[in-house]
Amino acid sequence: MEYVKIANASRDRVLAERVGLADTPAARxxxxLGSRELSGEEGLxxxxxxxxxxxxxxxxIDVIFLDASWRVRRYCxxxxxxxxxxxVISSKSVLELPAGKIDETETEIGDVLR
Incomplete structure (x- = not known):
């Protein structure tokens, strides 16, 4: 699996240093499922x-729904x-993070991730 770093560009905060990309049918x-609890720097x-x-x-987990421009459309x-x-009909991708990460990074609807 490929890994990337994802940050909130609107607030200059790192959401996770090691985010796995689930971009194949099998990975999605x-x-x-079956994973250990995410560390503070992991996500999917x-x-x-x-x-x-x-x-x-x-x-x-915290869940962030992103549109095609990586703008936060909704979260759980x-x-x-x-x-x-x-x-979420406007969502093109979903970022799964450890519970509490949305509050910790002060991420809000409308923020842009990168």
């Missing part, structure tokens, strides 16, 4: 994606295990 299906970017679930997971803070996120 697998997502974070799912491309393309408009909705996620946490079925089978053992820990909550602390999405608990065995839940389904909203379906």
């Amino acid at each position: 299906r697998r997502g974070l 970017l799912i491309i393309p994606c408009r909705q996620v679930h946490t079925f089978g997971m053992k820990y909550p 803070k602390g999405l608990k295990p065995w839940r389904l996120s909203p379906f």
Whole structure:
């Protein structure tokens, strides 16, 4: 899996230093299922994606929905295990992060990531 760093360009804050790219059908299906809890510097970017679930997971995550320009369209803070996120029609990708990361980085709807 390829890894990238993702930052909030609007607030000059790093969201995660090591973000895995889930850009194949198999990687998107697998997502974070069966993984250990994310460290503070890890995440997963799912491309393309408009909705996620946490079925089978053992820990909550923060979820950020991004449009084609990497603008934050919506987010879910602390999405608990065995839940389904909203379906976000304007989303082109989803960034999954450790719970608490949205608040820690003060990320808001309308911010642009890079």
